[in-house]
Amino acid sequence: MIERIAILGTGLLGTSVGLALRAAGFKGSIMGWNRGADGARAALAMGAIDSIATDPLQAAREAQVVLLAVPIYATLDFMEQLSGVLGSEHLVTDVGSTKGQISALGSRLFNTPERAAFLPGHPMAGKERGGATLADAGLFKGAVWLFTDDPDAQRSPHSAELVKGWREWVAAMGSKTLDLEPARHDELVAWVSHLPQFVATALSALLEDEVGDAPELKDVGGRALKEMTRLGASPYSMWRDIALTNTEAVQAALHALEQRLAHLRENLRTPELRDEFEQANRFRRE
Amino acid sequence: MIERIAILGTGLLGTSVGLALRAAGFKGSIMGWNRGADGARAALAMGAIDSIATDPLQAAREAQVVLLAVPIYATLDFMEQLSGVLGSEHLVTDVGSTKGQISALGSRLFNTPERAAFLPGHPMAGKERGGATLADAGLFKGAVWLFTDDPDAQRSPHSAELVKGWREWVAAMGSKTLDLEPARHDELVAWVSHLPQFVATALSALLEDEVGDAPELKDVGGRALKEMTRLGASPYSMWRDIALTNTEAVQAALHALEQRLAHLRENLRTPELRDEFEQANRFRRE
Numbered sequence: 096m097i098e099r100i101a102i103l104g105t106g107l108l109g110t111s112v113g114l115a116l117r118a119a120g121f122k123g124s125i126m127g128w129n130r131g132a133d134g135a136r137a138a139l140a141m142g143a144i145d146s147i148a149t150d151p152l153q154a155a156r157e158a159q160v161v162l163l164a165v166p167i168y169a170t171l172d173f174m175e176q177l178s179g180v181l182g183s184e185h186l187v188t189d190v191g192s193t194k195g196q197i198s199a200l201g202s203r204l205f206n207t208p209e210r211a212a213f214l215p216g217h218p219m220a221g222k223e224r225g226g227a228t229l230a231d232a233g234l235f236k237g238a239v240w241l242f243t244d245d246p247d248a249q250r251s252p253h254s255a256e257l258v259k260g261w262r263e264w265v266a267a268m269g270s271k272t273l274d275l276e277p278a279r280h281d282e283l284v285a286w287v288s289h290l291p292q293f294v295a296t297a298l299s300a301l302l303e304d305e306v307g308d309a310p311e312l313k314d315v316g317g318r319a320l321k322e323m324t325r326l327g328a329s330p331y332s333m334w335r336d337i338a339l340t341n342t343e344a345v346q347a348a349l350h351a352l353e354q355r356l357a358h359l360r361e362n363l364r365t366p367e368l369r370d371e372f373e374q375a376n377r378f379r380r381e
Numbered sequence: 382m383i384e385r386i387a388i389l390g391t392g393l394l395g396t397s398v399g400l401a402l403r404a405a406g407f408k409g410s411i412m413g414w415n416r417g418a419d420g421a422r423a424a425l426a427m428g429a430i431d432s433i434a435t436d437p438l439q440a441a442r443e444a445q446v447v448l449l450a451v452p453i454y455a456t457l458d459f460m461e462q463l464s465g466v467l468g469s470e471h472l473v474t475d476v477g478s479t480k481g482q483i484s485a486l487g488s489r490l491f492n493t494p495e496r497a498a499f500l501p502g503h504p505m506a507g508k509e510r511g512g513a514t515l516a517d518a519g520l521f522k523g524a525v526w527l528f529t530d531d532p533d534a535q536r537s538p539h540s541a542e543l544v545k546g547w548r549e550w551v552a553a554m555g556s557k558t559l560d561l562e563p564a565r566h567d568e569l570v571a572w573v574s575h576l577p578q579f580v581a582t583a584l585s586a587l588l589e590d591e592v593g594d595a596p597e598l599k600d601v602g603g604r605a606l607k608e609m610t611r612l613g614a615s616p617y618s619m620w621r622d623i624a625l626t627n628t629e630a631v632q633a634a635l636h637a638l639e640q641r642l643a644h645l646r647e648n649l650r651t652p653e654l655r656d657e658f659e660q661a662n663r664f665r666r667e
Contacts, residue, residue, distance in 0.1 A: 219603045223665075239601045273597065286591050287602035291584070291609040297641040298580060299661035305572050305637075307664055311559065315525045316573035317505045322608045323577040328665035331658035338649040349646040351591075353639045355583040360635040363624040372617035375585035378593055379509075379614035 097260045098123035101158035103151045103173060105129040105138035107222060108190050109164030110230035112268070113143030118232040119267035126154045129227075130165075137227035152180050155187075160261055163189040167336035171200055177211070178204035183251035185211035186258055190218055192284065193340040194243040198277035202245045212254035214261060217241040217280070218270060219288065223328040236269035241284075243277040285344035289337060292326050293349060296334075299327025383546045384409035387444035389437050389459060391415040391424035393508060394476050395450030396516035398554070399429030404518040405553035412440045415513075416451075423513035438466050441473075446547055447497075449475040453622035457486055463497070464490035469537035471497035472544055476504055478570065479626040480529040484563035488531045498540035500547060503527040503566070504556060505574065509614040522555035527570075529563040571630035575623060578612050579635060582620075585613025 100116070102109045105127045113125050127144030128151040129135035135147045148154030155161040155177055163170045170191045177187055187205065191197050198215045205213035220238040222229055242262075250258065265272055275283065302324065306312040313320070338345065355371075362368050386402070388395045391413045399411050413430030414437040415421035421433045434440030441447040441463055449456045456477045463473055473491060477483050484501045491499035506524040508515055528548075536544070551558055561569065588610065592598040599606070624631065641657075648654050 219601050221605075238603055241601065271600070273601070283592070283598060283601060286588060287598065287606050291602065291606050293645055294580060294584060294642070295609065296658055296661040297638060297645050298577070299664040300657050301638055301641045302572060303660050303664035306569070311525075312569060312573065313664075314557070315505050315527065315559070315569060316577065317524055319507075319612055320573050320577050322611065323581065324661075324664060325608065326605055327661035329658070330662065331655045334658065335654065338654055342649050345649060346646050349642050352583060352587055353642050353646070355587045356580070356635050356639050356642075359579055359583050360632050360639070363628050363631060368621065368624055369617045371586050372582055372615070372620065374589050375582040375610075375613035376616065378585040378589035378599075378610060 096256060097160055097264065099126075099158045100124070100160045100162065101126045101128070101148065101151075101154040102144060102162045102164055103128050103155065104163065104165035104169070105134050105144060105227050106164060107225040107227065107229050108218065109162065110134075110138040110141065110143040110227040111232070111234040112162060112164065113138060114141065114230055114232035115235050115268040116264060117142060119264065121264065126158060128154055134227045138230070141227065141230060143227070143230060152176060155185070156180055159185060159257055161185065161187045163187065163191070166332070167191045167193060167197065167340050170197060174200050174204055174213070181211040183209055183211065183254050186214060186254055186261060187211050188214040188216050188261055190216055192217060192288070192337050194277040194280045196340050198243045198245065202247070206245055206248035206250060208249055208251045212248065212250045212258050214258050215243045215277070216265075217243075217284070223326050225330070225333055233269070238270050240265045240270035240272050241280055242272060242274050243280045244274060281341050282344050285341055285348045289341060289345045290348040290352060292329060292334065293345065294352065295324055295326035296329070299324040382542060383446055383550065385412075385444045386410070386446045386448065387412045387414070387434065387437075387440040388430060388448045388450055389414050389441065390449065390451035390455070391420045391430060391513050392450060393511040393513065393515050394504065395448065396420075396424040396427065396429040396513040397518065397520040398448060398450065399424060400427065400516055400518035401521050401554040402550060403428060405550065407550065412444060414440055420513045424516070427513065427516060429513070429516060438462060441471070442466055445471060445543055447471060447473045449473065449477070452618070453477045453479060453483065453626050456483060460486050460490055460499070467497040469495055469497065469540050472500060472540055472547060473497050474500040474502050474547055476502055478503060478574070478623050480563040480566045482626050484529045484531065488533070492531055492534035492536060494535055494537045498534065498536045498544050500544050501529045501563070502551075503529075503570075509612050511616070511619055519555070524556050526551045526556035526558050527566055528558060528560050529566045530560060567627050568630050571627055571634045575627060575631045576634040576638060578615060578620065579631065580638065581610055581612035582615070585610040
């Protein structure tokens with residue numbers, strides 16, 4: 096049923112979606128647009144898209160499904176522009192890491208019988224570095240793909256079918272889907288995704304200050320240190336919009352961790368330390 | 382030159398040393414002792430040791446090199462006992478994770494021409510769970526094996542040869558060696574090993590409180606969350622002695638991270654966030 100897809104933003108996620116769709120047997124056309132020409136050319140060379148669009152709005156009009164795979168503020172900008180040029184024969188969906196602002200704008204601009212459908216999405220997959228050249232057809236295998244759809248959406252039968260069809264392709268790419276309310280989504284990812292990232296960033300920055308001038312000392316930490324700081328390589332550009340659009344939930348999670356670390360620090364020599372280890376062990380029980 | 386080794390403690394590290402020595406071509410005898418009989422039997426069945434000792438002091442007397450691979454306070458206890466029964470034809474070495482107390486006791490009880498040599502050691506290798514059954518002949522490949530030897534040691538020529546011989550076997554097991562002063566060792570591992578562990582414990586314990594009752598939500602975090610909490614599975618029993626013997630350095634590292642997290646929390650919407658990401662990126666530069 097879905098035969099024409101436009102991917103706006105062929106970075107790591109957009110290009111991986113193109114590759115994963117092909118690997119799952121998608122035979123239709125995939126147009127790709129990217130702000131930088133290198134990313135679009137790389138996606139084309141890898142077979143993730145079969146044509147490069149120079150005008151993203153024109154590509155969106157020609158497609159049935161428009162996947163926004165750009166940073167959050169760029170996603171919000173595209174939503175404004177697309178709402179003026181698309182209609183009930185279209186579905187717009189995205190991969191943004193926070194869903195409060197995107198879902199609210201989607202309900203305001205889309206999801207009436209005359210307008211395009213908007214399905215807010217968030218695949219829980221990525222790498223610590225971005226870019227089309229790191230894209231991977233298997234990136235979404237075994238991952239959870241979150242949706243924060245609007246229960247009050249009034250969609251045309253055609254665009255409702257596109258929503259159903261896109262959900263099927265997400266499953267075909269190997270992801271489990273989970274539906275959440277936008278506010279619950281943003282709170283949850285603050286704990287299980289944003290907090291781990293900001294901890295890795297703080298730990299890496301601190302260790303750079305302490306032992307960064309002695310490369311041989313980094314080796315001392317071994318596998319555990321590498322693992323705990325891998326996300327330290329994530330660039331600011333990937334996280335700025337997340338920090339700006341999920342500030343309160345991230346602040347609450349960081350503050351809770353600061354208190355937990357202080358509690359642990361004050362109890363290194365008391366039986367409380369055992370309780371903390373046992374609670375941590377529970378999180379990792381099989 | 383080294384033909385008889387006694388491994389006191391056939392847990393993960395002791396058993397892995399036995400396997401690694403065999404893999405590196407050690408043809409002599411390896412006696413093993415363990416507090417629990419299961420661990421000794423497992424080490425024997427895996428070929429890490431070729432006999433089980435019932436009396437650890439007797440096994441030590443019969444060996445040339447005695448490897449203490451037990452928790453830190455048990456190591457200190459064994460050092461006291463062994464100093465009374467061993468002489469200049471012996472080397473005692475260990476794998477303890479903190480070196481201040483162990484090195485000080487070693488200098489007090491060993492390292493005269495009439496007494497056994499003591500070489501404080503610390504392989505930077507391990508797993509989040511212990512036990513002989515998880516032992517691995519390749520555990521020390523590419524790892525750093527730290528030594529905090531006493532520059533004032535007065536050793537017999539024979540025991541000095543055993544020290545040299547043991548360092549050669551450590552290299553043969555695939556480890557790079559690095560020599561540090563005991564105080565510098567304990568400060569360094571507080572940053573690159575103990576801090577990452579306590580952060581993983583605090584993060585895992587906090588997340589267990591927040592999302593532990595909903596297993597489907599743990600999946601949402603994906604690979605990054607798994608990595609950042611893997612060490613959360615480490616048992617208290619492996620870390621209690623470290624917390625007790627390196628308290629001040631660990632407290633300083635934890636306090637510094639708390640401040641770093643607070644700084645990041647207060648700057649989620651300012652350009653300072655960029656500086657923190659860039660400093661973290663430097664730690665992970667290739």
